[in-house]
Amino acid sequence: MRFTPVLHKHLLGRWYNDMWKQKKRVTVDNRKLKQALEANGKTVYDAAKLFGVQWEDREPRVMETAVGAEAALVEPARRPEHHQTAAFVYQGKNLLLGQRQAQALTNTIQVGEGLPEQVTALEGLERIRNQDELVTDVIKTSLMFDATQEKLSKVIDVTRLGLPQPVQYGVPELRSNRSLLSGLLSLCERLAVRLDGFQSRLTLYRPLLSATHVTSDGHRLLVSRRPELALMADRPLPAPAPAQAVEASRAAAAPQLEPVSPFVHLHSVHDYQWRDVAPVSAGCRHRYVHTLFLAWNGRIKKWVDDDQLGALSVMSMHAAAVNMARQQAGPGRPAVVQCVATDGRLFKRSVLQLNTQAVPDPTSGEVSTRHQLKNLLWTEPATPLYERCAYTDGRPLLAGYNAEVFNRLLALYMNGLLARTVPDLN
Amino acid sequence: MGLSVPVSSRTPPDFSRVAAMLASVTRSLQLVRLGQRALPGAAQPLRHISKDIRVPDPGVGVQYRYRVQLPEKYTIKRLPIQKLAGRDPETGRVVVGTLGGGSKQKYRWVDPERPPLSDGSPRRERVLQLVYDALRTCTVALVAHGEHVRYVIAHEGMKVGDIITTYGDIPRIPVRPAVGDAHPLGALPAGTEVFNIQKYLGEKDRICINGGTYCTVLRRVGDRVIVISPSKRQFSLRQECTCVVGRVSMRFPSIRPIGSAQRLRWLGYRPRSGLWQRKTGRFGRKLRRPPPVREFSVPPAPPPEVMTLSLHDVHVHNPSSQSQLVKTFRGRSN
Numbered sequence: 001m002r003f004t005p006v007l008h009k010h011l012l013g014r015w016y017n018d019m020w021k022q023k024k025r026v027t028v029d030n031r032k033l034k035q036a037l038e039a040n041g042k043t044v045y046d047a048a049k050l051f052g053v054q055w056e057d058r059e060p061r062v063m064e065t066a067v068g069a070e071a072a073l074v075e076p077a078r079r080p081e082h083h084q085t086a087a088f089v090y091q092g093k094n095l096l097l098g099q100r101q102a103q104a105l106t107n108t109i110q111v112g113e114g115l116p117e118q119v120t121a122l123e124g125l126e127r128i129r130n131q132d133e134l135v136t137d138v139i140k141t142s143l144m145f146d147a148t149q150e151k152l153s154k155v156i157d158v159t160r161l162g163l164p165q166p167v168q169y170g171v172p173e174l175r176s177n178r179s180l181l182s183g184l185l186s187l188c189e190r191l192a193v194r195l196d197g198f199q200s201r202l203t204l205y206r207p208l209l210s211a212t213h214v215t216s217d218g219h220r221l222l223v224s225r226r227p228e229l230a231l232m233a234d235r236p237l238p239a240p241a242p243a244q245a246v247e248a249s250r251a252a253a254a255p256q257l258e259p260v261s262p263f264v265h266l267h268s269v270h271d272y273q274w275r276d277v278a279p280v281s282a283g284c285r286h287r288y289v290h291t292l293f294l295a296w297n298g299r300i301k302k303w304v305d306d307d308q309l310g311a312l313s314v315m316s317m318h319a320a321a322v323n324m325a326r327q328q329a330g331p332g333r334p335a336v337v338q339c340v341a342t343d344g345r346l347f348k349r350s351v352l353q354l355n356t357q358a359v360p361d362p363t364s365g366e367v368s369t370r371h372q373l374k375n376l377l378w379t380e381p382a383t384p385l386y387e388r389c390a391y392t393d394g395r396p397l398l399a400g401y402n403a404e405v406f407n408r409l410l411a412l413y414m415n416g417l418l419a420r421t422v423p424d425l426n
Numbered sequence: 427m428g429l430s431v432p433v434s435s436r437t438p439p440d441f442s443r444v445a446a447m448l449a450s451v452t453r454s455l456q457l458v459r460l461g462q463r464a465l466p467g468a469a470q471p472l473r474h475i476s477k478d479i480r481v482p483d484p485g486v487g488v489q490y491r492y493r494v495q496l497p498e499k500y501t502i503k504r505l506p507i508q509k510l511a512g513r514d515p516e517t518g519r520v521v522v523g524t525l526g527g528g529s530k531q532k533y534r535w536v537d538p539e540r541p542p543l544s545d546g547s548p549r550r551e552r553v554l555q556l557v558y559d560a561l562r563t564c565t566v567a568l569v570a571h572g573e574h575v576r577y578v579i580a581h582e583g584m585k586v587g588d589i590i591t592t593y594g595d596i597p598r599i600p601v602r603p604a605v606g607d608a609h610p611l612g613a614l615p616a617g618t619e620v621f622n623i624q625k626y627l628g629e630k631d632r633i634c635i636n637g638g639t640y641c642t643v644l645r646r647v648g649d650r651v652i653v654i655s656p657s658k659r660q661f662s663l664r665q666e667c668t669c670v671v672g673r674v675s676m677r678f679p680s681i682r683p684i685g686s687a688q689r690l691r692w693l694g695y696r697p698r699s700g701l702w703q704r705k706t707g708r709f710g711r712k713l714r715r716p717p718p719v720r721e722f723s724v725p726p727a728p729p730p731e732v733m734t735l736s737l738h739d740v741h742v743h744n745p746s747s748q749s750q751l752v753k754t755f756r757g758r759s760n
Contacts, residue, residue: 021478023735024734024735024736025732025733025734025735026732026733026734026735027730027731027732027733028730028731028732028733029730029731030730031727031730096554096570096575097554257552259550259551259552259570259571259572259589260552260554260570260571260572261572261573263573264570264572264573264574264575265570265573265575266573268573362572362573363572
C-alpha cells in the first residue's frame with residue numbers, strides 16, 4: 001500500500017515522536033574537549049569570533065517605546081541641552097538629610113531660633129481694619145466657598161482600612177493655595193496703600209528661579225525652582241546682621257555631614273539648562289526679591305515635614321539671593337531674601353542673608369569652606385493658620401483660627417516698607 | 427506505544443530531512459522492546475511522556491516567589507517585582523503549589539558587597555535610615571558615603587547615625603573587631619560572630635544573610651579560614667573574603683506569630699490540602715554527623731549547555747532565505 005502521512009502517523013510516527021522526546025535533548029559539553037586539546041598543545045579558537053560571524057535573531061525584537069521616549073533615543077551629542085560635564089541639579093525634591101544638607105550645600109548657618117529682631121519688632125505694630133474678619137473671609141472663600149469642586153487625590157483613611165474609601169470632592173489644592181495666598185497678599189496691600197508704599201511692591205506668579213554654581217574643584221550645581229509667588233520690591237531689604245556678626249561667622253561651622261557629601265543623592269545629569277534666571281530683568285524697577293511664597297500639597301505629601309520645608313526654603317532663598325547679588329554692580333550690601341513656605345494651613349517663615357556665594361566641594365564638604373564667611377539663616381517652626389476648615393454636618397466650619405499668623409505675615413510684608421526699615425541706598 | 431516491528435525487516439523511511447538523525451534513531455529503535463519505554467535521557471523527570479512536559483526539581487538558590495528586573499545602574503528606588511506563584515523562572519512550570527497571591531511588595535536592591543575605597547583605605551559610611559523590607563527576614567539600612575547611597579543588610583543593634591567602616595587589609599595580629607564593621611576573614615580572631623560572608627573572591631554570592639543568623643569564625647588553616655554556619659556546617663573560605671562582624675538584624679515587626687489563615691494569604695501562601703498523611707521514615711529530626719568541611723575556592727563552572735534539537739524545523743541563521751526552511755510535517759509536533 002502507499003506509504004501516506006496517515007499510515008506513517010499510525011505506525012512509525014508515534015514511535016519517532018516519543019523517541020525524539022527522549023533524544024532531542026543533547027548535552028553539549030565541550031569543556032573536557034577543550035582541556036584535552038590544549039593539553040596536547042593545540043590552540044582552541046571560538047569559531048564565531050574567529051570568522052566574525054554575527055548570529056541574527058529569528059525575529060527582530062521590536063522595542064516599544066513610551067510616548068515621549070523618542071527624545072531619549074536621540075544620541076546624547078545631538079540633544080539640545082546636553083553637556084559634557086555633569087551637573088548636580090536640585091529642583092525641589094526632598095533632600096536626603098533635610099535642612100542640614102541644604103545648609104551644608106549653601107554654606108549657611110542658622111542664627112538662634114525665630115526671625116531677626118528687625119522683623120519680630122514689626123509684629124502687631126500695624127493692623128488692618130477688621131483684620132481678623134477679613135482674613136477668615138479669605139480662608140473660607142479660598143477653601144470652602146469656591147464653586148470649583150473636583151475629585152481630589154485619593155488619601156487612604158487608615159481608620160477605614162478594608163472598607164470602601166469615600167470619594168473626596170473639594171477645591172483642588174493648587175487652586176486653593178493660590179487663592180489663599182493672593183487673598184492674604186491683597187490684604188497686605190491695603191496696609192501698603194495706607195503706608196504709601198503700594199507702588200513699591202510687585203507680585204509675580206510662578207516665576208522661574210535658576211542659579212548656577214561651580215565649586216572650586218569644578219563640580220557644577222544647578223538650583224532651579226518655581227516658587228508659587230514672588231513678592232518683588234523696588235529697594236533691597238536691610239541686612240539683619242551687622243558687619244561684625246558677619247565677620248564672626250567665619251569661626252562658625254556649617255553642618256558637617258562627614259563621611260556623607262553635601263551633594264548626596266542629588267541627581268547628576270548631563271541634560272540641563274546652564275543659566276542664571278532671575279524673576280525679572282536687571283533693568284526693571286522691582287528687581288529685588290522681597291519674599292518668596294513656596295506652596296506644597298499638604299494633603300498628599302505626608303513626607304514633607306518641617307525639616308524638609310526648611311531645606312526647600314533655604315535652597316530657594318539662596319538661589320534668589322545669588323541672582324540678586326550677581327545682578328548688582330558693585331560688592332555692595334549683602335542680599336537679603338524672605339520666604340514663607342505654606343500648604344494653606346501651616347506657615348513657616350525664614351530669612352536669609354547672603355554673605356558669600358561660595359559652595360563647598362562634593363568631596364571635601366565643609367572643610368573646603370571652613371574659614372570663609374557664612375550665610376545667615378533665621379527660621380521658625382511652621383505654625384497653623386487654622387485647625388480645621390471644612391464642611392461639617394453640611395455647614396461650613398472654620399475652627400482654631402490663629403490670628404498671630406497673619407500678624408507675622410504682615411511683619412514680613414512691612415519689612416522694608418516702613419521709613420525706619422528702609423535702607424540707606426546711598 | 428505503537429506496533430512492535432522488528433527492526434531488521436524494515437528499511438528506514440525515506441525522509442531526506444531526517445537523514446541526519448537516522449543513525450541516532452535507528453540505534454534507539456534497537457533498544458525498544460514491546461510495552462517498554464526507553465529511559466529518559468535528561469535529568470528532569472517527565473510528567474507524562476506523551477505530553478513531553480518536564481517539571482523542574484526544586485533547586486537551591488532558585489526563587490519561586492518573584493522575579494525582579496534589575497536596571498543597569500544601581501539605584502535605591504524600590505523596584506516592582508513579578509510574582510511567580512511557585513513557578514520555575516526558566517520553564518514557567520509550577521514547582522511549589524502553595525505559593526501565590528499576597529499583598530504587593532517592592533524590591534529593594536541591597537548591595538551585597540562591602541568593598542573598601544579604591545585606594546585601599548577604609549570606607550566609612552553613615553547609617554541614614556533603617557528600612558523595613560517585606561521580601562527579606564532582616565532589616566535593611568540606607569547608608570551613604572560621599573555621594574553614593576545604598577542599601578546594606580543591617581546588623582543587630584544598628585541605629586541611625588552609626589558609622590560602619592569597611593577595611594580591606596589583613597594585619598598580622600587579628601584586629602579587635604567592632605560590630606558592624608567589615609573585615610576580610612583573615613583579620614578576625616577565632617570566635618567572632620560574622621554574617622554576609624563572601625563566598626568567592628570577586629563574586630556577589632554571600633553566606634548567612636537571613637534575619638537573626640550569624641556564623642562563627644572557628645580557626646585559620648594556612649590562608650583559609652573555617653567558619654561554622656547556623657546549620658552546624660563548616661565552610662572553608664579564603665582569608666581575603668570579606669564579612670561583616672555581628673549578627674543579622676531581625677525584621678521588625680516580625681512575621682511570627684501568624685495569627686490567622688487569612689494572614690498567611692496576605693503573605694503569599696496558598697492553602698495546603700490539610701489531608702493527614704502518615705509520615706514515613708524520612709520525616710523527623712535526624713541526628714547525623716555533620717558533613718565534612720566544604721571548601722569554597724572558585725565559583726562552580728556553569729552547567730553544560732543542553733540543546734533541544736527539533737525534528738521539524740531547521741535553524742537558518744539568515745532569515746531572509748525562507749525557502750531553505752523545510753515545511754513542517756503535518757503530524758504530532760514537538
